[in-house]
Amino acid sequence: MSGLAILIPIALLMGLCGLLVFFWAMRHDQFEDLDGAAQRILIEDEDGDEQP
Amino acid sequence: MNAITPMTDARTQAIVSRFVVPAIRCAGCISKIENGLAGKPGILSSRVNFSTKQVAISHLSELAEDQLRREIEALGFEAQILADNPLTEEKDNTDKLIRALAVAGFGMMNIMLLSVSVWSGATGVTRDLFHWLSALIAIPVIAYAGRPFFASAAIALRHGRTNMDVPISIGILLATGLSIYETVTGGAHAYFDGAVMLLFFLLAGRVLDGMMRDRAREGIGALLKQTASGAMVIARDGKTRWVAARDLLPDMRMMVAAGENLAADGVIESGSSNFDCSLMTGESEPQPRGKGDMALAGTLNLTSPVIVRITATGEDTSVSDIARLMDQAGQRRSFYVRIADRAARFYAPAVHSLALLAFIFWMLVGAGWHQSLLIAVAVLIITCPCALGLAVPAAQVVASGALLRKGVMVKDGSALERLAEADYALFDKTGTLTLGHPVPVNLDDLTLAQKQITLALAQASRHPVSKGIRTGLLALDIEPVALDDIRELPGRGMTASWGGVTVMLGKPEISADHLSSQLTVGTESVVLQLQDEIRPDAPAAIAALRALGLPGSIISGDNIRSVSTVARALDLTAQAAASPQDKVEAINRLTAGGHKVLMVGDGLNDGPALAAAHVSIAPGSASDVGQQAADAVFTSTSLMPVALSIKVARRTMQIVHQNFALAIGYNILAVPLALTGMVTPLIAAIAMSLSSLIVVGNALRLNGAAR
Numbered sequence: 001m002s003g004l005a006i007l008i009p010i011a012l013l014m015g016l017c018g019l020l021v022f023f024w025a026m027r028h029d030q031f032e033d034l035d036g037a038a039q040r041i042l043i044e045d046e047d048g049d050e051q052p
Numbered sequence: 053m054n055a056i057t058p059m060t061d062a063r064t065q066a067i068v069s070r071f072v073v074p075a076i077r078c079a080g081c082i083s084k085i086e087n088g089l090a091g092k093p094g095i096l097s098s099r100v101n102f103s104t105k106q107v108a109i110s111h112l113s114e115l116a117e118d119q120l121r122r123e124i125e126a127l128g129f130e131a132q133i134l135a136d137n138p139l140t141e142e143k144d145n146t147d148k149l150i151r152a153l154a155v156a157g158f159g160m161m162n163i164m165l166l167s168v169s170v171w172s173g174a175t176g177v178t179r180d181l182f183h184w185l186s187a188l189i190a191i192p193v194i195a196y197a198g199r200p201f202f203a204s205a206a207i208a209l210r211h212g213r214t215n216m217d218v219p220i221s222i223g224i225l226l227a228t229g230l231s232i233y234e235t236v237t238g239g240a241h242a243y244f245d246g247a248v249m250l251l252f253f254l255l256a257g258r259v260l261d262g263m264m265r266d267r268a269r270e271g272i273g274a275l276l277k278q279t280a281s282g283a284m285v286i287a288r289d290g291k292t293r294w295v296a297a298r299d300l301l302p303d304m305r306m307m308v309a310a311g312e313n314l315a316a317d318g319v320i321e322s323g324s325s326n327f328d329c330s331l332m333t334g335e336s337e338p339q340p341r342g343k344g345d346m347a348l349a350g351t352l353n354l355t356s357p358v359i360v361r362i363t364a365t366g367e368d369t370s371v372s373d374i375a376r377l378m379d380q381a382g383q384r385r386s387f388y389v390r391i392a393d394r395a396a397r398f399y400a401p402a403v404h405s406l407a408l409l410a411f412i413f414w415m416l417v418g419a420g421w422h423q424s425l426l427i428a429v430a431v432l433i434i435t436c437p438c439a440l441g442l443a444v445p446a447a448q449v450v451a452s453g454a455l456l457r458k459g460v461m462v463k464d465g466s467a468l469e470r471l472a473e474a475d476y477a478l479f480d481k482t483g484t485l486t487l488g489h490p491v492p493v494n495l496d497d498l499t500l501a502q503k504q505i506t507l508a509l510a511q512a513s514r515h516p517v518s519k520g521i522r523t524g525l526l527a528l529d530i531e532p533v534a535l536d537d538i539r540e541l542p543g544r545g546m547t548a549s550w551g552g553v554t555v556m557l558g559k560p561e562i563s564a565d566h567l568s569s570q571l572t573v574g575t576e577s578v579v580l581q582l583q584d585e586i587r588p589d590a591p592a593a594i595a596a597l598r599a600l601g602l603p604g605s606i607i608s609g610d611n612i613r614s615v616s617t618v619a620r621a622l623d624l625t626a627q628a629a630a631s632p633q634d635k636v637e638a639i640n641r642l643t644a645g646g647h648k649v650l651m652v653g654d655g656l657n658d659g660p661a662l663a664a665a666h667v668s669i670a671p672g673s674a675s676d677v678g679q680q681a682a683d684a685v686f687t688s689t690s691l692m693p694v695a696l697s698i699k700v701a702r703r704t705m706q707i708v709h710q711n712f713a714l715a716i717g718y719n720i721l722a723v724p725l726a727l728t729g730m731v732t733p734l735i736a737a738i739a740m741s742l743s744s745l746i747v748v749g750n751a752l753r754l755n756g757a758a759r
Contacts, residue, residue, distance in 0.1 A: 008185065012162060019158045026147060036102030042079035 066096055069117045071107045071124060071131045074672070074687055076100060081129070088127040095120075107131070113294065118313055118352075128526070146262035152197040153259050156252040159193030160245070167245040167734075183235040183242045190244035194228055197251050200258065219403045223432035224250060230425060243429070246737035250433055253741045260449050260748075283308065283315040286359065300365045308353045308360055316365040317349050323358035327351045355540060407431040410727050419729070427729045434726045434736040439718055439743040443711035446751035451704040454755055459687040460669075460697045467683035469708075470667035471701035473648045477597050477694075478639065478661070480653035481608035481618055481626075484671060485590055487689060488654060490520035490582035495528065497578060498571070506571050506580070508532035509546045509557040517569050518546070518557070520582055545569075586621060587691045594622055596695035600702075602650065607635050607661075635661035652694055653682075669694055703757045711747045718743040 025031065076082065082100045085107060089098040094115040099108050109120055117133045124131040166182045174182060198221070205217040224247045231242040283306035285295045292307060297315040300306070305321060308314060324342035328351060341347055347360055349369040407428045414424035452462045462468055479485050498506065507525040510518040511532055535548040535555070545558015553574045560570035560579050569580045587593075594604055606626035608615045619626035627638065635653075639661055642649050651658070651665035662668040662681035670682035686693035722739055725731050731739070 011165070012189070015158050015162055019154055022154050023151065026151065033101045033103045036082065036100065039079040039082060039102050043083040 066110050067113050068108055068110050069120060069133070071109070071117075071121060071133055072105060073100075073107050073124060073129045073131045074105050075129050076102060076105050076107075085124065085127055085129065089123060092123060095123075116312060146259065149200060149255060149259045149262055152200060153252065153255040155193055156197035156248060156255055159189050159197070160248045160252045162189050163245045163248055170242075179240075180235070180238050183231075183244075186242060186244040187232060187235050190228065190231075190248055193248055194224060194251065197248075197255060198224055201251075201254065214401055214404070216399070219407070219432050219435070220250075220254060222404075223247075223429055226425065226429045226432070230422075230429065241732070241734075243732075243734055243737075246433065246732075246734040249737045249741055253744050256748075257445070257744065260446055263449065297365070300362055302362050302365060304362045306360050306362060307357065308347075309357045310353055310355055313352050314347055314349050314360065316362045317369045318347055318360035318362045318364075320345050320347055321359045321361045323356060325356045325358050326354040328354055403432065403435045406435060406723070406727070414729065423729070426732065427726065430729075430731045430736040431723070431726045434722045434731060434740055435719065439711075439715035439740070439747045443715050443747055444708055446748045447704050447707045447711060447754060450751045450754040451700055451707075451757065454757055455684075455693075455697055455700055458693060458696060459672075460684055460693045461687070462684045462697070463682075467667060468701045468704050470648070470683065471650070471698055472705040474650035474667050474698065475602060476642055476647040477594075477602045477604035477650045477652065478635075478642075478665070479604055479606050479624070480651075480658050480661075481606055481610055481615055482584065483654035484652050484658075485606065485618055485622065485691070486584045486586050488584065488671070489523075490517055491585050492521050492524040492580050493583050493585075494581050495524055498580075500530075501533075502571060502573065502578060503528070503530045504533040505535070505550055505555050505573060506557060508535045509538070509548060509555065509571075512538045512548075513540060513546045513557075517582060521557075521569060521580060586618060587689060590691045591622055593691035593695050594624065596692070597698065600695065600698050602698065607638055609635075632658070632660050636664045639664050650694075650698070669697065700754070700757045704754060707751055707754055711750055714747055714750065715743060 073085070076085070082102060085100055086098050089095050089107075089109065094112045096110040096112070098110070100106075101108065107124065111120060121131045121133055163186045166186050170179055170182050201217045201221050201224070204215065205221040208215045208218060227243045227247040227250075231244050231247070233239070234242045283295060283297070283300060284292045285300070286292050286305045286307055295304070295306075300316050306315070306318070310325065320341055320343055322343060324340065327339050327341050327347060341358075346363075347353075347358070349364075410431045411424045411428040414427050415421065419427075448468055451468060455462055462471075482488055495503065503525055506521060507530050510522040510525070512535075533550060535550055538546060538548040540546055541558070545556055547554065547556040547558070549555070550573070554572075555574075556572045557569060558572075560568050568582060571578050571580060597604060604624055606615060606619050606622075606624050607630050608626065608628055609630055609632075610628060612628040615626050615628040627634070630638070635651075635658065639649050639651065643666070648666040651661050651668040652670070653662055653668070654671050658670075659681045662670065667684075668682040669684045669686060672685055672687035684697060686697070718739070722731070722736075722743075726736060
């Protein structure tokens with residue numbers, strides 16, 4: 001019983017985290033171009049140096 | 053954001069324009085476009101959306117959309133301008149539904165976990181604790197995720213009507229209220245799980261439906277824009293300023309540079325130029341217009357700047373008139389939707405009265421108000437026509453998604469129903485059976501140097517023939533030579549100097565009966581023949597249609613000689629020199645003869661026929677009007693998608709009928725059980741969800757139908 005008192009809040013909190021992350025992703029247009037994201041990884045950066 | 057200079061007036065403000073670039077196929081294309089556009093004067097940033105094949109460019113407003121389009125075309129990609137995003141609102145709606153779905157999913161999973169332990173025998177304090185926890189999760193979840201239903205039900209009730217959301221809302225609210233009562237009094241059963249699960253599956257259906265609508269709008273709803281977003285207006289004091297299209301007023305004088313689209317109808321006040329009127333007439337030959345002539349919105353000024361006095365703007369322009377006509381012609385098609393609406397109107401009150409009758413009956417029998425209310429809730433939930441509601445949209449979403457991957461955009465669900473019924477095909481010739489743009493056929497007659505000169509000259513011109521030559525040469529990987537002093541001789545062609553030698557690409561001295569162009573280098577000259585070729589697999593597609601039970605014929609506005617060439621090549625009967633009215637009459641005649649006609653056409657002159665036919669398909673190269681009037685648009689150069697969409701549509705209707713049978717069968721079985729009180733609200737919710745899942749699963753089989 002005392003285990004439940006810890007486990008249930010943890011389970012709920014983790015679920016809630018997932019939900020919030022999904023909301024964040026939707027608000028930031030993460031699902032706008034799914035195929036594009038898969039393709040972009042193949043683009044070579046021409047200048048090669050990372051932007052600071 | 054980054055270093056954008058402070059915005060002073062409308063001319064220097066950053067605006068975002070969208071373009072459709074169908075040729076984006078790989079990562080290389082993305083970087084080619086984004087890097088190619090970066091650093092161009094006036095362009096702030098660009099972003100390719102690979103999934104929708106669109107490019108969004110943020111730029112200063114002094115750059116016209118047409119100029120941007122040419123920038124993209126200079127990178128080697130055909131591009132079309134997209135109208136202002138009219139679907140943002142709709143998309144917001146779907147986004148809201150998806151959020152509600154996520155919340156309902158979260159709630160459903162957690163409550164289910166708690167419920168499972170209650171079912172498996174938790175008693176006493178543990179059960180009460182779990183019921184309280186469920187209530188704690190369920191109440192906010194229902195309040196948030198139920199909003200779409202509650203809001204819609206409230207609107208319907210306020211207007212004294214009822215819709216499907218009313219029984220759903222009542223069912224959910226009653227189940228929740230009962231469960232709270234049970235929880236407070238320490239009862240044995242709570243039905244939060246049932247209520248939340250019902251919400252989850254209902255929302256899933258709505259989301260699917262919304263996505264289907266959004267996708268259709270992404271494809272065609274944002275109709276390719278032909279009228280300019282605004283114009284340079286000359287004020288009385290001679291100063292010019294940029295005025296957006298919606299702020300233009302009659303009698304303003306606008307300056308239209310070469311290469312610009314007209315934003316409004318008007319009369320030319322000074323200057324003369326050639327206009328590309330292909331939007332209005334489908335005729336690719338440029339038309340000369342001078343002082344006093346009408347110039348219509350949506351036409352493209354090709355050769356020299358003119359000043360136009362505006363006579364009609366916005367909604368009053370000829371382009372808008374035609375669009376409105378098409379709209380009206382399409383209205384009567386919503387027949388099927390009306391039937392569905394009417395059915396829903398009768399169904400909702402039936403559900404209410406059934407539940408109410410069940411409650412009254414069980415009260416009279418003496419089951420007690422608690423038991424009677426439970427039965428009523430179970431009836432409300434189980435008769436919820438989710439499976440029935442999903443039967444059609446789920447199949448249509450999957451089918452149109454499968455077709456979209458094959459390059460066919462179907463505008464709405466009823467189009468699939470009508471496609472399945474078609475039993476006769478009528479084809480337009482130019483642009484439908486043929487590619488609709490001239491293709492050079494004897495490029496091999498040219499030496500490499502001649503090809504390079506031709507390309508350089510053709511690139512500088514906007515004439516349709518030049519465009520055809522350019523496309524043909526670019527396909528051969530020819531690099532243009534550098535030319536000096538490129539000039540356009542109005543009505544004759546392009547001329548330039550190539551290392552001191554005068555070169556010219558223009559009208560041939562001996563004019564042939566088909567399109568041709570003559571290249572002159574010094575004294576030497578070659579004639580380039582151009583032809584509008586038949587689409588590569590047209591014979592196969594027509595044979596496939598015939599095999600599906602759709603005999604075809606050609607109806608064209610073109611002259612009898614060119615029509616008969618195509619008719620012979622494709623083994624079809626043909627009617628030539630048909631006016632738009634003739635086309636509509638031919639369709640009416642066939643319809644009167646009991647045929648359901650599929651019209652395949654592209655031009656403005658096909659518009660009325662496309663709208664009058666039982667169902668219609670237009671190629672992606674069609675005029676705006678053609679695309680708007682048609683039920684479906686295919687983007688490839690092949691004609692095969694027409695046969696494919698008929699096949700998929702028929703398969704879809706099969707699945708829809710199966711789904712209807714499943715959904716109705718489920719109701720016939722489940723409703724009596726609920727009425728006799730053998731079903732608790734939870735089992736009702738599970739049965740309802742299962743029936744929906746089966747229907748959706750059945751629809752998913754269509755995914756492979758387009759292969």
